[in-house]
Amino acid sequence: MSVPSPVELLQTLVRFDTSNHGDGRSAGERECVLWIAGLLRAAGWEPQLLHRQDAPDRLNLVIRVPGSEPDLPGVLVHAHTDVVPVEPEQWSVPPFGAVVAEGYVWGRGAQDMLWSAACMVHTLLAWGAEGTRPRRDVVMAFVADEEDGGAYGAQWLARDHPDLFEGLELAIGEDGGMCQTLTGLDERRVNVYTINAGERGTMHLRLRATGTSGHGSRPSGQDAVSRLVGALHRLSSHRWPLTMSTVVRAHYEQLAAALGHPLDSADEESMGGFVDWLGPEVAGPMRWTIRPSATPTVLRAGYKVNVVPGESIAEVDVRCPPGTVELVDQTLRELLGDQVEWEYTTRGAPLESPITGEWWEAMVACIHRHDPEGIVIPGCMGGGTDNKAFAPLGMDTYGFTPAPPDPQGRVAAGYHGVDERVPVSQVEGGSRMLRDFLEHV
Ligand SMILES: [Zn+2]
Structure with missing residues (x-):
């Protein structure tokens, strides 16, 4: 055949x-x-x-x-x-x-x-x-x-x-491991192969707020919509801290070194400047791998403009880089407060695999057999x-x-x-x- x-x-x-x-x-x-x-x-x-x-x-x-x-x-x-x-x-x-x-x-x-x-x-x-x-x-x-x-x-x-x-x-x-030809600070072209050794964890939340329903002309300030919106506002305006796992740090530092770009991976400004210099096409999801994120994606409440609903529902897409599960759990509890009930509908842990050792070396060797000059670096996925x-x-x-x-x-x-x-x-x-x-x- x-x-x-x-x-x-x-x-x-x-x-x-x-x-x-x-x-x-x-x-x-x-x-x-x-x-x-x-x-x-x-x-x-x-x-x-x-x-x-x-x-x-x-x-x-x-x-x-x-x-x-x-x-x-x-x-x-x-x-x-x-x-x-x-x-x-x-x-x-x-x-x-x-x-x-x-x-x-x-x-x-x-x-x-x-x-x-x-x-x-x-x-x-x-x-x-x-x-x-x-x-x-x-x-x-x-x-x-x-x-x-x-x-x-x-x-x-x-x-x-x-x-x-x-x-x-x-x-x-x-x-991962697909060639990206990039231009360094000194205009040199380099072939970079990013093998993804990490993934952010996927946590999906379902929030529910309740309150007394009533006439829209008589606001109580304690209704289901206001409570939910308050919790979502605290969540979406939260500035999550920089949290760099081994893989993410190696990704940034090795990419910067390959391109001859200065980088201080402990410094927010230096990190942001590097990602801006790369541009969205090259940086791709890497700007989302350095901290957790929480994005409200679904909202449901009400059926008539002059009726205060008794219940409101939201869903939020939370992603956590390797090593941040406890931080995220704790922060969510603090930000969401006691005016809404919430639960995880999905709770997938982040992944982080070794960037040394037999498997890693076998992948690097494969790339070098096809491109001896290629630079192989670890990366982390923003999603899953x-x-x-x-x-x-x-x-x-x-x-x-x-x-x-x-x-x-x-x-x-x-x-x-x-x-x-x-x-x-x-x-x-x-x-x-x-x-x-x-x-x-
Ligand atoms: Zn796919």
Whole structure:
């Protein structure tokens, strides 16, 4: 059987509409996963298909490739097959058309994260065709529902089927290790590869305030809306302190050193100045990793302008960098006060994995085999990934989907937005790098 190219695989993956609208509604991962399973079976593999009993449409695929040295700790590679929804009228190409043009593959999910899924499938097909085996056991998981928290995907698999991941001590998933070509203070161009070794924790809050309902012409100052708004105002105007974990500090300091930019990581102004100098395109989410954040996102109260409602509800998206869980707990208690009831609806701890040692060195070595001059630094994600589900199983977790620079300087764009696209070179080079990593680690 001839092995389809990574780009061909990605095109087919994009054409499955796996939009995840949340609320437990199916994203239709089943068709996509069955297609992957068919390819793998034809290549001689025996994938396992798994779904929650109440959700046969939310199919997950897990496959274990036995290593030639079975006593070594194994490696998990995971990718989600669902994507975020689209507003097609804003796109300049059909979002599920998988057009290849201008050196990119275009479509929803091309970058987040079907290109990685394509690299994984390609590696399995190539190994199948050539009879190659990695040294370690490699488990690949194609999971549902990442874009809505993973209750039908990674979270469920890790909790109900931990046996699938037995003996694994490293998990790699989205995203990190992709080349960013940056210009230093001295105008020198450097290739920087940021491997994400940390993730902020995700804490979602639900707030509820109550008060006596009544006529809108007779304010009491003790009504449900005023109480809730007071608590939200204290929360959203709070200035969270700078809290730098090992990974975040290393990210800032090593990036500044690579670019020849002065930085005092203990000084707020110096940190802010560095991020401003980088600009939003380059800095990306790094400006949010140095402190917790609390963003009110949902508000519900009232039904008629002249009636004071008896209840008001809000939801808040709180993110906490590694090492700040206690600080955040305590601060929330103080800021929210006793006029509102509140609870965590989600409480995912932050992640922080080692930035020294065998796994780290293996990832750095992989990048250096492809780009000897490349500078590899650790980073921290502002949000979260399925790594949060796998970390409790005892694995060190990294955002590591390595890819080389594009020869014409193209970069992926439109992630969760309009005209999502990924350079063809990222898909082809990334596939080579993933395979190389798994064969050397
Ligand atoms: Zn993603």
